[in-house]
Structure formats: structure tokens, C-alpha cells
Amino acid sequence: MEHTTSKLLFSFVLVSHIVIAWPINVECGSYIVHMDKAAIPAPFSTHHNWYTSTLASLSTEDGNAPVHLYTYKHVMSGFSAMLSKSHLAQLANTPGHVATYPETFGQLHTTHTPTFLGLKKHAGLWPAGSFGADMIIGIIDSGVWPESESYNDHGMPPVPSRWRGACESGTKFNSSNCNRKLIGARSFSKAVKQLNLTISLPRDYDSPRDYFGHGTHTSSTAAGSRVENVDYFGYAKGTATGVAPLARLAMYKVLFLNETYGAAASDTLAGMDQAIEDGVDLMSLSLGFPETNFTDNPILMGSFAAMEKGIFVSCSAGNNGSESYTLHNGAPWVTTIGAGTVDRNFLASVTLGDGVTTFTGKSVYPESLLVSRVSLYYGRDNTSKNCEKNSLNSSDVSKKIVFCSFNNKTDVYEQMEEVFRAGAVGALFATDSAQLLFAQDFYMPFVAISPMDGETVEEYLTKTSEATVDIKFQITELGAKPAPQVADFSSRGPNRNFPWVLKPDILAPGVDILAAWLPNSKFVQVGDHYLSTDYILVSGTSMATPHAVGIAALLKSAHPEWSSAAIRSAMMTTADVIDNANGHIVDSANGMSGTPLDFGSGHINPNKALDPGLVYDINVEDYINFLCAMNYTSQHIQVITGRSDYSCDRANLDLNYPSFIVILNNTNTTKHVFKRVLTNVADNQSVYRAAIAYPSGMKVVVEPMTLTFGSKYSKAEFTMEVEIDLSGHGTDTGYIGNFGYLNWYEVNGKHGVRSPIVSAFAL
Ligand SMILES: *[C@@H]1O[C@H](CO)[C@@H](O)[C@H](O)[C@H]1NC(C)=O
Ligand SMILES: *[C@@H]1O[C@H](CO)[C@@H](O)[C@H](O)[C@H]1NC(C)=O
Ligand SMILES: *[C@@H]1O[C@H](CO)[C@@H](O)[C@H](O)[C@H]1NC(C)=O
Ligand SMILES: *[C@@H]1O[C@H](CO)[C@@H](O)[C@H](O)[C@H]1NC(C)=O
Ligand SMILES: *[C@@H]1O[C@H](CO)[C@@H](O)[C@H](O)[C@H]1NC(C)=O
Ligand SMILES: *[C@@H]1O[C@H](CO)[C@@H](O)[C@H](O)[C@H]1NC(C)=O
Ligand SMILES: *[C@@H]1O[C@H](CO)[C@@H](O)[C@H](O)[C@H]1NC(C)=O
Ligand SMILES: *[C@@H]1O[C@H](CO)[C@@H](O)[C@H](O)[C@H]1NC(C)=O
Ligand SMILES: *[C@@H]1O[C@H](CO)[C@@H](O)[C@H](O)[C@H]1NC(C)=O
Ligand SMILES: *[C@@H]1O[C@H](CO)[C@@H](O)[C@H](O)[C@H]1NC(C)=O
Ligand SMILES: *[C@@H]1O[C@H](CO)[C@@H](O)[C@H](O)[C@H]1NC(C)=O
Numbered sequence: 001m002e003h004t005t006s007k008l009l010f011s012f013v014l015v016s017h018i019v020i021a022w023p024i025n026v027e028c029g030s031y032i033v034h035m036d037k038a039a040i041p042a043p044f045s046t047h048h049n050w051y052t053s054t055l056a057s058l059s060t061e062d063g064n065a066p067v068h069l070y071t072y073k074h075v076m077s078g079f080s081a082m083l084s085k086s087h088l089a090q091l092a093n094t095p096g097h098v099a100t101y102p103e104t105f106g107q108l109h110t111t112h113t114p115t116f117l118g119l120k121k122h123a124g125l126w127p128a129g130s131f132g133a134d135m136i137i138g139i140i141d142s143g144v145w146p147e148s149e150s151y152n153d154h155g156m157p158p159v160p161s162r163w164r165g166a167c168e169s170g171t172k173f174n175s176s177n178c179n180r181k182l183i184g185a186r187s188f189s190k191a192v193k194q195l196n197l198t199i200s201l202p203r204d205y206d207s208p209r210d211y212f213g214h215g216t217h218t219s220s221t222a223a224g225s226r227v228e229n230v231d232y233f234g235y236a237k238g239t240a241t242g243v244a245p246l247a248r249l250a251m252y253k254v255l256f257l258n259e260t261y262g263a264a265a266s267d268t269l270a271g272m273d274q275a276i277e278d279g280v281d282l283m284s285l286s287l288g289f290p291e292t293n294f295t296d297n298p299i300l301m302g303s304f305a306a307m308e309k310g311i312f313v314s315c316s317a318g319n320n321g322s323e324s325y326t327l328h329n330g331a332p333w334v335t336t337i338g339a340g341t342v343d344r345n346f347l348a349s350v351t352l353g354d355g356v357t358t359f360t361g362k363s364v365y366p367e368s369l370l371v372s373r374v375s376l377y378y379g380r381d382n383t384s385k386n387c388e389k390n391s392l393n394s395s396d397v398s399k400k401i402v403f404c405s406f407n408n409k410t411d412v413y414e415q416m417e418e419v420f421r422a423g424a425v426g427a428l429f430a431t432d433s434a435q436l437l438f439a440q441d442f443y444m445p446f447v448a449i450s451p452m453d454g455e456t457v458e459e460y461l462t463k464t465s466e467a468t469v470d471i472k473f474q475i476t477e478l479g480a481k482p483a484p485q486v487a488d489f490s491s492r493g494p495n496r497n498f499p500w501v502l503k504p505d506i507l508a509p510g511v512d513i514l515a516a517w518l519p520n521s522k523f524v525q526v527g528d529h530y531l532s533t534d535y536i537l538v539s540g541t542s543m544a545t546p547h548a549v550g551i552a553a554l555l556k557s558a559h560p561e562w563s564s565a566a567i568r569s570a571m572m573t574t575a576d577v578i579d580n581a582n583g584h585i586v587d588s589a590n591g592m593s594g595t596p597l598d599f600g601s602g603h604i605n606p607n608k609a610l611d612p613g614l615v616y617d618i619n620v621e622d623y624i625n626f627l628c629a630m631n632y633t634s635q636h637i638q639v640i641t642g643r644s645d646y647s648c649d650r651a652n653l654d655l656n657y658p659s660f661i662v663i664l665n666n667t668n669t670t671k672h673v674f675k676r677v678l679t680n681v682a683d684n685q686s687v688y689r690a691a692i693a694y695p696s697g698m699k700v701v702v703e704p705m706t707l708t709f710g711s712k713y714s715k716a717e718f719t720m721e722v723e724i725d726l727s728g729h730g731t732d733t734g735y736i737g738n739f740g741y742l743n744w745y746e747v748n749g750k751h752g753v754r755s756p757i758v759s760a761f762a763l
């Protein structure tokens with residue numbers, strides 16, 4: 001029997017273009033149809049009438065009638081529908097038709113984190129941002145478990161009158177499930193239902209209620225209320241609170257049980273469209289769609305419309321690390337979040353039978369178990385198989401703790417399964433990838449120890465005939481160093497579609513994050529029974545993203561006049577690149593210093609973001625000029641922007657972004673000139689001086705080196721020429737090791753404005 005619950009990395013595992021084998025009706029599929037808003041014929045009073053009447057006019061000679069799914073108002077101009085091949089051909093000839101794309105599918109990708117982030121009740125961003133009061137965060141996810149204590153609305157003022165959202169009724173959900181914290185909840189399932197992908201709907205809920213737990217976790221991380229005394233089976237005990245504890249939440253459920261076809265693009269677009277209509281201030285998406293192509297990516301389109309309306313959008317970078325060009329959701333108008341570790345470890349302490357050798361290892365075993373004087377068995381036979389599949393003899397390991405040693409070929413998941421199969425009491429695994437092990441992997445008394453401690457155990461075992469071990473579980477260590485590190489799984493830049501902007505933008509906590517879950521879910525299997533819990537530890541860029549949107553809500557509350565680009569700039573230029581051990585942030589995939597392609601501008605520092613001094617701002621026209629410079633066809637630009645009345649006269653790939661990336665082409669050109677404009681957002685006049693830090697393998701010239709700002713909102717320009725030294729580098733894809741920072745330091749002032757500069761080869 002294989003153990004089935006291991007490896008729950010909240011990933012968005014993405015499916016590339018899927019051609020569904022339609023179960024019954026071979027002809028029809030769901031499509032997203034872009035129309036030219038301006039081409040509406042005079043007789044129609046609304047676009048919706050125009051679209052439905054267009055659909056009604058299509059010939060049904062092939063025996064299929066088109067079925068309208070959604071009309072989109074904000075995210076794009078057009079609609080989605082179930083259509084046959086013949087309908088597609090007819091639509092293509094309809095006046096006003098721009099483009100039609102087939103359905104795509106996306107999938108999913110804290111007590112302590114506010115403290116780790118430095119959020120304090122009486123100083124800094126928490127009080128300055130009124131704990132997020134009156135900000136409305138829309139979460140596009142798998143739904144919500146409204147009974148969770150994290151949605152209590154104790155002491156919250158009435159719902160803002162500008163709110164246009166609703167609490168939709170459905171399976172096990174009605175308007176009584178919303179309150180002053182959870183102010184809206186809706187569900188979008190038309191496409192997955194029409195496509196018959198919700199065979200599981202009797203199990204999932206045809207309503208905003210969460211079946212997975214993911215949406216409950218992400219939303220409570222962003223803006224959950226304060227809840228005392230929560231823990232995960234004895235670990236991470238404390239008070240759980242969202243990053244913006246007074247902000248309101250609105251859930252848009254677009255993800256259903258089907259693990260491959262869970263989130264349809266047309267349903268996701270409908271959720272984003274409604275969130276804009278309802279009046280959210282910020283939006284968070286911890287899911288992703290295929291990156292192969294971008295015009296059919298609902299998040300790209302929906303987030304462009306949100307950006308135009310001043311809505312801040314944060315998206316997860318994905319869990320495809322640690323190679324370059326694995327990043328998702330890299331559009332320049334969203335804030336793309338990578339995952340970092342937290343300074344908190346979950347441990348077991350191990351004492352060998354000699355009574356003196358003691359060390360700790362990672363463990364999140366959910367039961368309070370005291371292992372005392374239990375026989376320790378060396379799980380290696382004379383052919384040096386380290387707990388490999390079928391290598392352990394059950395009668396040898398019965399009632400024993402197995403030690404599985406480490407070499408660069410061992411797979412700790414395979415070793416765990418083998419120990420489980422053989423029926424030992426528990427195991428010690430020597431491994432260099434303990435960080436990749438999540439709460440659910442500890443379904444037995446398992447401890448992951450370092451390869452070095454593994455050698456100590458090996459030595460003890462080889463010279464002791466009656467080896468035994470003591471283990472104490474459920475230890476939570478705070479202040480672990482170094483932290484943060486880039487999580488192994490966090491996707492790395494550049495982004496394939498938009499390599500000319502450095503992504504990810506920033507790191508936020510994403511490893512072993514404690515937040516609300518479904519009390520009825522079977523979270524972890526221990527022996528032959530399942531354990532449930534209403535707060536769980538999960539890892540993923542999915543968990544990092546709501547931290548960032550919570551911080552953005554605090555910033556927007558403190559600075560309502562800031563654009564989404566200004567909020568992002570404030571977070572980026574004040575981010576930390578130094579960890580709590582005073583070293584450069586480490587990439588835990590290789591234990592070496594990370595680079596801006598791993599962590600973007602660094603790890604988010606909310607209190608510093610409150611007062612950045614200067615920001616790099618970007619407006620809608622700048623993004624359109626950027627798309628023009630990418631040489632997309634006018635049809636593609638129309639699809640993304642929903643506009644036909646734009647001009648490409650000022651095409652410009654050099655966005656006023658708070659970070660710099662040089663993509664090396666095959667032209668042998670290694671010089672690149674950037675132009676930027678800074679805006680003073682501090683109250684007083686100021687003078688800033690440029691300094692280039694750690695320029696490794698590059699020559700950087702800034703002109704002018706001194707910028708003078710008048711009153712608040714005054715601007716100043718500069719150029720920066722970067723010349724990359726290619727000597728000693730091959731031309732393989734990806735990172736070439738050159739990076740540095742541009743710092744603007746305020747003269748006689750406290751502000752510092754930092755931007756990473758990095759180079760990468762074109763894909
Ligand atoms: C879904 O199932 C219904 C009822 O069984 C059927 O009428 C319909 O054609 C199916 N849709 C698709 C896309 O296969
Ligand atoms: C919602 O459902 C609960 C439980 O079924 C019920 O007690 C309550 O009256 C319902 N509220 C509304 C507004 O229908
Ligand atoms: C997901 O959809 C596919 C395609 O229709 C179907 O075969 C599968 O059974 C569905 N899975 C679940 C869990 O509903
Ligand atoms: C998207 O990808 C498909 C298949 O690779 C290709 O046929 C299509 O032209 C692409 N569309 C765009 C807009 O690039
Ligand atoms: C990320 O991983 C998934 C699953 O392995 C894969 O389908 C997808 O193509 C990957 N994306 C990138 C950008 O590498
Ligand atoms: C390993 O042990 C088995 C049985 O204990 C024995 O038959 C075999 O010869 C040994 N192999 C080596 C390489 O020592
Ligand atoms: C396991 O060990 C027992 C006792 O030493 C022996 O009888 C049995 O054959 C072994 N089983 C396997 C599969 O090697
Ligand atoms: C793995 O270990 C072996 C033996 O120690 C060594 O020869 C080999 O180079 C290592 N491989 C990797 C990928 O580190
Ligand atoms: C766009 O086209 C122009 C003119 O052909 C070319 O110089 C430029 O490099 C292209 N830009 C990109 C991003 O491919
Ligand atoms: C780049 O430089 C190398 C060596 O100087 C030369 O062989 C190659 O042809 C150049 N490539 C281009 C595209 O100019
Ligand atoms: C690479 O090509 C882009 C688009 O053509 C251009 O803007 C950029 O300057 C080039 N980069 C270098 C280093 O030559």
C-alpha cells in the first residue's frame with residue numbers, strides 16, 4: 001500500500017493547452033470570444049443583448065445550439081460560450097469579432113508571520129495603515145469556510161456603503177454566512193459545469209463554500225481576524241492574525257475539485273470581472289494558467305482591467321523553481337510574489353543511546369509522542385541501499401526506529417514510503433532537503449536530520465550493538481537563522497512572456513504558513529486514522545501572495561492616493577536583501593547567495609514600505625507603449641487592453657520599473673541604457689545621490705548622479721547605462737551571474753531607494 005497524502009505543496013501545477021476528449025458531445029467546447037466594443041450595431045441597447053443575439057443567430061445545422069456562459073463587462077469586451085466548430089467559423093465572419101480563444105485551465109499552486117514581518121501594534125505600518133480598515137480584498141480562489149474563527153467580525157464597523165458585492169446562496173451556503181469581515185462570496189462554475197468537469201460537484205460545493213481549504217488559507221492569511229490560541233497539533237502555537245486584520249474579504253470561487261481542470265479561464269475571468277464590478281480595492285490570485293501563450297491567459301487580461309481601475313493585483317510566481325525562466329504571472333502590471341522561508345523551525349530533538357549525543361531535526365509529526373530507548377535500526381543493507389524501495393525486512397524493523405542515511409541519490413519520499421511499508425515505528429532521515437518536507441509528510445514519527453548529523457548517527461550505529469534512540473516531538477523554534485531564504489520551489493525569473501521586466505518582484509513568507517483550514521477535511525493520515533484541524537501549515541507561493549496583498553492593503557489605506565505601481569515600488573525599493581544573520585539572502589535550492597532572479601528586489605519589509613521617499617510610477621499608457629514595443633499585433637493588444645483606440649506612436653520597452661534587467665541577445669551587444677523618472681512621495685524637499693553597490697561583472701554609469709526634488713510629488717529623471725562583462729561566460733540560457741544594485745540615498749535624510757540590476761540570457 002502506498003501512502004497517499006504526502007507532498008502537498010500548494011502549487012499551481014499547470015496544465016498546458018488541453019484538448020479535452022469531450023465525453024458526449026464531441027463537437028462543442030467552451031471559448032472566450034473577444035469583440036470590438038465600439039462595433040455594437042445601433043439597434044442593441046446593451047452589449048449583452050448584442051452578444052446573445054449574435055449567438056442566437058448562429059446556424060445550428062450541425063445539431064448543436066450555442067450556450068452562452070458569461071458576458072464580460074470589465075476584464076475584456078466579449079463573452080464566453082459553448083460553441084461548435086461551425087459556430088466558430090460563423091463567428092469569425094461576424095462584424096465586430098476580434099478573436100476567439102479556446103478554454104484553458106489553471107490550478108492552484110499564521111500566527112507568526114506578522115511578527116516576523118515586523119508588524120507591531122503601536123508603531124509602523126499596522127497603525128499607519130489602520131490595520132487595513134476599509135480596504136476590500138477580493139480573493140480569487142477555491143472558496144471559503146465561513147464558520148472559521150478567522151472570519152469573526154467582532155468590533156468591525158458596518159460594511160462600507162460603496163460595496164456592491166453579494167453573498168450568494170448555494171449548496172451549504174447562504175447570505176447568513178457573510179458578515180462584516182467576509183462581506184462577499186460568489187461562485188463561478190458555468191464553464192466547468194457545461195464541460196461536465198464537475199462530476200465531483202456532489203463532493204465539492206456548488207456554492208462559495210471551500211472544498212479544498214486553499215481559499216480559506218489564503219484569505220485568512222491576507223485579512224483574517226485575530227484568533228487566540230491556535231496551533232497545528234502543538235506546533236506554531238500562538239495568536240493567528242491576518243496581515244491586514246481589519247480589512248474586509250470577498251471570496252470569488254473559481255476553482256473546483258477537478259485536479260486537472262479545476263479552474264476554467266472563462267469562470268476565472270467571470271470572477272475577476274465581478275470583483276471589479278463589486279468594488280474591491282485589491283485582488284489576490286494564488287493560481288496560474290499556462291504561460292505558453294499570453295492572450296488566452298485570463299489573469300493577464302483581468303489584471304490589466306483591474307490595474308486600469310486602480311485595483312492592486314498580486315499573483316503567485318509559481319512553484320516551479322529552481323531553474324531560470326520558470327516564473328508564472330509575470331505581467332508588468334501585476335505584483336509577482338516569490339516565496340521565502342520564515343525564522344521558525346518545527347523540530348524534534350533526538351538523543352542517541354549513549355546519552356550524550358543530542359541534536360535536532362525537522363519534524364511536524366502531529367502527535368505528542370515520547371520515544372524512549374527504542375531500538376535504532378540501520379536501514380542499509382550490505383549493498384548500501386539506503387531504505388530504497390523493498391529493501392527493508394518488516395521483521396527486522398518491527399518496533400524500531402529506522403535510520404536512513406544520505407547520499408546524493410537518495411529520495412527521502414521514497415525512503416519514507418519504504419519505512420511506512422515495512423511497518424517500523426518511525427525513522428530518522430539524513431537529508432539536505434528537509435525544507436521541501438511539509439506538514440503532511442510527517443504522517444509517521446519521522447525526523448529529517450542534516451547529512452552531518454547523519455554521519456554522527458552512522459558512526460554511533462557502526463560501533464554500537466544495542467543502539468537505541470530517544471525522540472521528543474512538537475518543538476517550535478523561533479529566531480532561526482539565516483532567514484528569510486528563497487524557498488527551493490519558488491519559481492525564478494525571467495518570465496518567458498515578459499523578460500524585459502525583472503520578476504519576481506518580491507519575496508514574502510511562503511514556507512510552513514499557519515492559517516485557517518477546513519475543520520472537516522482529512523488533512524493528515526497517521527496510522528489508519530486521519531487527523532483534522534482547523535489551522536494548518538502549508539507552503540507555496542500561494543501562501544506568499546496573500547501576505548503581499550495584505551501589506552498592499554495597509555499601504556493603500558495609509559496612502560490612498562498611491563497608484564498600484566507606486567505601492568509596488570514602495571514595497572520593492574525598501575525590501576531587504578540582507579537576512580537575519582547579516583548575510584545576503586540565501587537560495588535554499590543550493591545554499592549559496594541568491595540573486596535578483598530568485599528574490600526580485602528582496603524580502604518585503606512593510607514598515608519601511610510605508611515611507612519609501614521616492615517611487616517609480618507607471619500609468620496605463622506606459623503599459624500600452626510597452627505592449628506596442630513587444631511587437632504584438634494590434635489584435636493581441638486589443639485583446640489584452642480591451643481597447644481599439646490606442647496608439648503605438650510611443651512604443652517603449654523600457655517601463656519606469658523599480659528594477660533593471662538586461663536581456664542579452666545574440667547580437668553581441670552587451671550595453672543597455674535605461675531611462676527612469678522618480679517621484680518624491682515624502683513631505684519635504686530632498687536631494688538624493690546615486691551609489692552603485694556590488695556591481696559584479698558589470699559597469700554601471702548613472703547620469704546625473706544627484707537628483708533634486710522640490711515639494712511632494714515633484715519628479716526627476718535619470719539614465720543608467722549598464723555594460724555587461726561576458727568574459728568567462730558561456731551563452732547557455734538563463735542567469736550569467738552578474739548583478740548589482742542602484743541605490744539612491746537621501747542627502748541628510750533617512751530614505752534609501754534600492755533597485756536590483758541583473759542580466760540574463762534571452763531564452
Ligand atoms: C454534458 O452532459 C450533458 C448531460 O449528460 C450533455 O447533454 C452535454 O452534451 C455534455 N456536455 C459536453 C460538453 O460534453
Ligand atoms: C441560512 O442557512 C441556515 C442553516 O441552514 C439557516 O439557519 C438560515 O436561516 C439561513 N439564512 C438565510 C438568510 O436563508
Ligand atoms: C475531471 O475531469 C475529467 C474530464 O472530464 C474527468 O475524467 C475526471 O473524472 C474529473 N475528475 C474529478 C475528480 O471530477
Ligand atoms: C498560442 O499558442 C498556439 C499553440 O502553440 C498557437 O497556435 C497560437 O498562435 C498562439 N497564440 C498567440 C496569440 O501567440
Ligand atoms: C511548471 O510545472 C508544471 C508541472 O510540472 C508544468 O506543467 C509547467 O509547464 C511548468 N511551468 C514552467 C513555466 O516551467
Ligand atoms: C549481503 O548479505 C547477503 C545475506 O545477508 C549475502 O548473501 C550477500 O553475499 C551479501 N553481499 C555482499 C556484497 O556482501
Ligand atoms: C525477513 O527476515 C526474516 C527473519 O530473519 C526471514 O525469515 C525472512 O525471510 C526475511 N524476509 C525477506 C523478504 O527477506
Ligand atoms: C554523487 O556522489 C558520487 C559519489 O560520492 C560522486 O561521484 C558524484 O559526482 C555525485 N554526483 C553529484 C551529482 O553530486
Ligand atoms: C520589434 O520590432 C522592431 C522592428 O522590427 C525590432 O527592432 C525590435 O527588436 C522588436 N522588439 C522585440 C521585443 O522583439
Ligand atoms: C559575436 O561575437 C563572436 C566572437 O567575437 C562572433 O564569432 C559572432 O559571430 C558574433 N555574433 C554576432 C551575432 O554578431
Ligand atoms: C535586446 O533586444 C531588445 C529588443 O530588440 C533591445 O531593446 C535591447 O536593447 C537588446 N539588448 C541588448 C543588451 O542588446
Ligand SMILES: *[C@@H]1O[C@H](CO)[C@@H](O)[C@H](O)[C@H]1NC(C)=O
Pocket residue numbers: 683684
Ligand atoms: C520637513 O521639514 C520641516 C521643516 O524643515 C521639518 O520640521 C519636518 O520635520 C520635516 N519633515 C520630515 C518628514 O522630514
